[in-house]
Amino acid sequence: MIAIIDYKMGNLRSVENALRRLGAEFCVTADPDVITRSSHVILPGVGSADEAMANLHAAGLPPVIRGLRRPVLGICLGMQVLCRDSEEGGFTPCLGLFDAHVRRFTPTPELKVPHMGWNRLGNMESKLLRGLERGASVYFVHSYFAHTCPDTIATTEHGQLFSAALKYENFYGTQFHPEKSGAVGEQILKNFLAL
């Protein structure tokens, strides 16, 4: 059973639909026992990092998530809260699993913010991204990004290289939305469920 963590950060429907299309069994929950017993855990999220961390704390989830030993996938904001901290909302300490800080893109006439649309993955190195073609494209929507670091398992360029995906032990994160990235995204979700 896969647990999708519900911490009141945006709509979970598209993640649920993507898992349903793959024929996976899942539940949507904030119950620490259910989360801990699950084979895989997905931490989605749309919104701001400060609100996301506040909601996780309110639900008593930070120690539960840090203590997980099964595969965990943070998506978009869910990936960002697995990082060390975020400058969104002033300065927000996050869960500290990935050794990266989250900063805002600075818009310029040539650089649109939010970074929205399909962009290429480079420097892919992880089982999570197995089977993807070089330069495969995935769908992004975000204004904040994690810099590249030793935990980076894929990069994307938007004004500068940033972490499109991160991994630390059993924790994975994607800045992009695999559930909205067509066949490429489906492959990534399949890879995650096979971990």
Next chain:
Amino acid sequence: MVAKRIIPCLDVKEGRTVKGVNFVGLRDVGDAVELGQHYARSGADELVYLDISATREGRATFTKLVERISDGINIPFTVGGGISTLEDAARLLDAGADKISVNSAAIADPGLIDRIASRYGSQFLVLAIDARQGADGIWRATTHGGSRPSNKELFAWAREGQERGAGEILFTSMNHDGTKQGYPCDTFAALAEQLSIPIIASGGAGSVEDIAAVLTRGRADAALAASIFHFGEISIPELKAQLKQRNICIR
């Protein structure tokens, strides 16, 4: 570099897509999910579904349809048409829409943009502007499908929309819409100069050349079109291949 997006727009009336031709292998082109899946498989980067129902029953049917689209489509989609309250936005978000577009209602009540963006985030909100250039050279936003002029000047309104929290601007020139004579590229480029959020170009595409021009000279981030795709004048794979040949960054 983020790819320029190609976005087919599907009009929906009473739960059925209108204006579709018969594509090979498609059982029912009136089925919004099936037609959307066809476009997604063909390489569409996003989809826009526009509800053109005029009735309350039509709106309810549309919400049900959005749920089915969300179940069946694995790329992002925007829904628009008749959204005028935060409750409308919430209903469509719950149904699974990735983004919504607001148009006439935002001109009547600009605070709607702030309310939706602050509640659900800028990434959820597209501000659609249908503008017409008058004899005096000034572009003014119109409402109700271009039928009524407003007092909003295009550039000021687009900047205001961005400041209030819109995540993208979808600009349609009512002078060019339906003409198949191409987009007003200089106006698009001037808009891009003034905004930091992405711009979707709509209305006027008659050829690959037109789309290439608005994505390069017009500096638009995405091109939205309806009839050239629906009537099979050009297929999405063919369009994308030709744009790639022109060194435009395309998925």
